[in-house]
Amino acid sequence: MDTQALWLTLRLALTTTALLLAIALPVAWWIASGTGAARALVQAVVALPLVLPPTVLGFYLLVALGPLTAPGRLIIRLLGHPLAFSFSGLVVGSVLYSLPFAVQPLVAGFRAVDTALLEVAATLGASPARAFRTITLPLARPSLVTAAVLTFTHTVGEFGVVLMLGGNIPGATRTLSIALYDQVQDFNYAAANRTAALLLAFSLATLIVVYWRGAERRSVLG
Amino acid sequence: MGEMGGGILLPPNVRTLPPLRTELAVRLRHRVGALVIDVDFKLNERWAVLFGPSGSGKTTILKAIAGLLRPDEAHIACTVLTGSDLERTFVFVDTETGCFLPAYKRVVRLAPQQSALFPHLSIFENMMYGFHEMVRDEREKKARSNKIEKLLSDFQIAHLLDKYPAALSGGEAQRVNLARAVAATGCRLLMLDEPFSGLDVKLRDELIANLRERQEQRRMPVLSVTHDVAEAFQLGAEVIKIAEGKVVEQGPVEVVLAEERKRLLAQLGNSTSQNRDVERPI
Numbered sequence: 001m002d003t004q005a006l007w008l009t010l011r012l013a014l015t016t017t018a019l020l021l022a023i024a025l026p027v028a029w030w031i032a033s034g035t036g037a038a039r040a041l042v043q044a045v046v047a048l049p050l051v052l053p054p055t056v057l058g059f060y061l062l063v064a065l066g067p068l069t070a071p072g073r074l075i076i077r078l079l080g081h082p083l084a085f086s087f088s089g090l091v092v093g094s095v096l097y098s099l100p101f102a103v104q105p106l107v108a109g110f111r112a113v114d115t116a117l118l119e120v121a122a123t124l125g126a127s128p129a130r131a132f133r134t135i136t137l138p139l140a141r142p143s144l145v146t147a148a149v150l151t152f153t154h155t156v157g158e159f160g161v162v163l164m165l166g167g168n169i170p171g172a173t174r175t176l177s178i179a180l181y182d183q184v185q186d187f188n189y190a191a192a193n194r195t196a197a198l199l200l201a202f203s204l205a206t207l208i209v210v211y212w213r214g215a216e217r218r219s220v221l222g
Numbered sequence: 223m224g225e226m227g228g229g230i231l232l233p234p235n236v237r238t239l240p241p242l243r244t245e246l247a248v249r250l251r252h253r254v255g256a257l258v259i260d261v262d263f264k265l266n267e268r269w270a271v272l273f274g275p276s277g278s279g280k281t282t283i284l285k286a287i288a289g290l291l292r293p294d295e296a297h298i299a300c301t302v303l304t305g306s307d308l309e310r311t312f313v314f315v316d317t318e319t320g321c322f323l324p325a326y327k328r329v330v331r332l333a334p335q336q337s338a339l340f341p342h343l344s345i346f347e348n349m350m351y352g353f354h355e356m357v358r359d360e361r362e363k364k365a366r367s368n369k370i371e372k373l374l375s376d377f378q379i380a381h382l383l384d385k386y387p388a389a390l391s392g393g394e395a396q397r398v399n400l401a402r403a404v405a406a407t408g409c410r411l412l413m414l415d416e417p418f419s420g421l422d423v424k425l426r427d428e429l430i431a432n433l434r435e436r437q438e439q440r441r442m443p444v445l446s447v448t449h450d451v452a453e454a455f456q457l458g459a460e461v462i463k464i465a466e467g468k469v470v471e472q473g474p475v476e477v478v479l480a481e482e483r484k485r486l487l488a489q490l491g492n493s494t495s496q497n498r499d500v501e502r503p504i
Contacts, residue, residue: 116336117338119325119332119338120332120340120402121340121351122288122290122324122325123288123289123326123331124352124402124406125326125329125406125407126326126351126354128324128326134351138342
């Protein structure tokens with residue numbers, strides 16, 4: 001078992017989840033709070049990673065973050081090294097890659113909150129920020145958990161973006177799914193089997209928890 | 223007198239003193255689907271009733287006053303007189319100048335027709351929601367919870383304090399819904415959308431008596447919505463009769479709803495105790 005790859009994968013998934021929730025909360029709130037062309041555009045962009053081959057996203061990021069573009073050169077000057085082929089680069093890629101998995105459950109959760117409750121909150125003197133904090137967020141908590149779990153598991157399972165953007169550097173960018181690929185390339189099927197079984201068990205267990213919680217919630221609410 | 227004398231130099235706390243007089247001026251034009259609402263009326267610190275059939279635009283008028291919708295054309299302003307020379311006008315909305323005061327800044331409380339209790343908060347927490355400023359002072363906290371307990375016991379729902387909305391019956395939720403709007407700090411206008419529908423007559427009369435007392439103490443205008451003639455008479459209120467989005471008539475209930483009262487009495491037939499029956503239609 002490649003424990004270095006395991007820890008790297010967990011660290012990447014945790015960092016991505018934390019960052020992505022911070023980004024997805026305001027984006028999802030904005031999308032859910034109205035309609036219009038601007039929101040449709042943002043939703044389409046957010047949903048792109050669902051349909052785009054991960055290698056396409058990885059390729060564009062590789063180019064964008066490299067020395068060929070102005071933002072890429074700026075990053076290189078600021079950090080002293082390119083973002084590509086580093087852990088930070090992987091975080092950027094993962095955040096974009098898992099964006100829909102965080103934003104979409106949150107949008108659905110926020111939209112499910114009865115507007116009558118928010119209207120009452122306003123007539124009781126609650127500012128939109130207070131109403132969001134005290135009404136919308138607590139009522140949308142299950143979708144917050146779903147968004148976090150899906151982001152985490154999706155990041156654990158990502159392959160294409162990591163391969164394009166991160167390469168295969170042990171301790172920096174070599175995640176479990178890359179390690180598995182390496183093990184197969186080396187005809188080390190026993191090791192590959194363990195890695196694959198670990199990833200499968202982890203994904204299945206998380207999904208069972210998500211659906212279980214969902215079913216319990218529904219039965220409580222009738 | 224000495225205490226009052228200080229009030230000339232230092233204006234009295236606007237929040238704690240009930241106003242001497244409040245006036246709300248509403249001019250509103252708004253289209254909802256096929257219905258065009260076009261109304262112009264004034265309210266004072268008395269209890270006023272918007273009376274009209276369902277679909278005549280009553281709820282939309284309340285929402286426009288509360289700031290829950292952006293009207294096509296409107297001028298809605300509230301003038302509060304707190305001392306002999308302290309008059310303040312709050313413009314809620316003026317489409318000509320583009321002024322729109324958001325709902326949460328209007329200090330207008332609206333109890334919606336469909337009870338909308340916060341499902342994740344206990345009844346006590348629901349009732350506390352209208353007190354925005356956090357207080358750390360224990361005495362002040364105690365005063366608040368006493369106020370809420372008194373209000374809930376007046377509404378005969380004191381036993382619900384620690385329950386959650388899901389455990390309440392429709393009638394109980396309706397009373398919490400009303401009480402929560404009444405409890406909130408400060409109130410330039412209290413609006414109640416069909417507040418007593420579905421409650422039994424005895425309870426309704428008790429609630430009305432209690433609310434009237436509070437309204438007189440706090441000298442705040444109350445605007446309630448009903449299509450029930452008996453309820454309007456029970457309130458003995460100023461009636462604004464609405465039909466298809468227009469004000470048909472405004473005035474004392476005995477005048478404006480005289481026709482409806484006659485029709486109701488005719489329906490009741492040869493009853494001997496007419497007065498009581500007016501309050502108990504059907």
